[in-house]
Amino acid sequence: GEDVEQSLFLSVREGDSSVINCTYTDSSSTYLYWYKQEPGAGLQLLTYIFSNMDMKQDQRLTVLLNKKDKHLSLRIADTQTGDSAIYFCAETSGNQFYFGTGTSLTVIP
Amino acid sequence: EAQVTQNPRYLITVTGKKLTVTCSQNMNHEYMSWYRQDPGLGLRQIYYSMNVEVTDKGDVPEGYKVSRKEKRNFPLILESPSPNQTSLYFCASSQGTTQYFGPGTRLLVL
Numbered sequence A: 001g002e003d004v005e006q007s008l009f010l011s012v013r014e015g016d017s018s019v020i021n022c023t024y025t026d027s028s029s030t031y032l033y034w035y036k037q038e039p040g041a042g043l044q045l046l047t048y049i050f051s052n053m054d055m056k057q058d059q060r061l062t063v064l065l066n067k068k069d070k071h072l073s074l075r076i077a078d079t080q081t082g083d084s085a086i087y088f089c090a091e092t093s094g095n096q097f098y099f100g101t102g103t104s105l106t107v108i109p
Numbered sequence B: 001e002a003q004v005t006q007n008p009r010y011l012i013t014v015t016g017k018k019l020t021v022t023c024s025q026n027m028n029h030e031y032m033s034w035y036r037q038d039p040g041l042g043l044r045q046i047y048y049s050m051n052v053e054v055t056d057k058g059d060v061p062e063g064y065k066v067s068r069k070e071k072r073n074f075p076l077i078l079e080s081p082s083p084n085q086t087s088l089y090f091c092a093s094s095q096g097t098t099q100y101f102g103p104g105t106r107l108l109v110l
Helices: none
Strands: A005-007 A009-013 A020-022 A031-037 A044-051 A055-058 A061-066 A071-076 A085-093 A096-099 A103-108 B004-009 B010-013 B017-023 B032-037 B042-051 B054-057 B076-078 B085-097 B098-101 B106-110
Touching: A005 A055, A005 A085, A009 A020, A020 A031, A020 A085, A031 A061, A031 A071, A044 A055, A044 A061, A044 A071, A044 B098, A071 A085, A085 B042, A096 B032, A096 B042, B004 B010, B004 B085, B017 B032, B017 B085, B017 B106
Parallel strands: A009 A103, B010 B106
Antiparallel strands: A005 A020, A020 A071, A031 A044, A031 A085, A055 A061, A061 A071, A085 A096, A085 A103, B004 B017, B017 B076, B032 B042, B032 B085, B042 B054, B085 B098, B085 B106
8 A cells, every 4th residue: 555654743832833744655646634633533634635736724724745755744833732633644546545654743831 | 413423432352253333424425434543553444435335445454344235334344353453443434525534443352
């Protein structure tokens, strides 16, 4: 299957910006996604970007896509304690979804 | 309310005892999928279904079966569970770009 990689942990102070990074291998991916998983819950779609875009902004969230380097990032502005969760990037290849390992974000008050 | 439901939410069983985890969605979605989540490995797709009577293997299908006899239901069957199938399982459904996930089923195989 395709490889989608993320760093496992990130800690930031409340009010700072968080940047979560992801690299993927499939250059034919149509969509790339960011999901959030809170403790004991399923995954919730945060945002997605079509592969022919290089940036998408949605309130406090900014997604950057560098297709040449196969690099995706999620920036959360003014990070709050409620943003503490595991964040997964994912890509679609054909009809399959491939998820990264997840980045556990801890927000320090 | 649009949702994906899974049952049971928690299950402890023994090696070799067949079990089924049910998944149901009320959004009339064509695409449904099963994932397992393991520490350090993220989510891995087990099986997916593009529509009724159409199922395909994902990345880790060994030891699992699925069926899609109706659009709303997509059960996951473990014919002979083994301890390496101890995991957190998620069902999801989607139409277009948005996948909706169920709450998860935590399975322990002794």
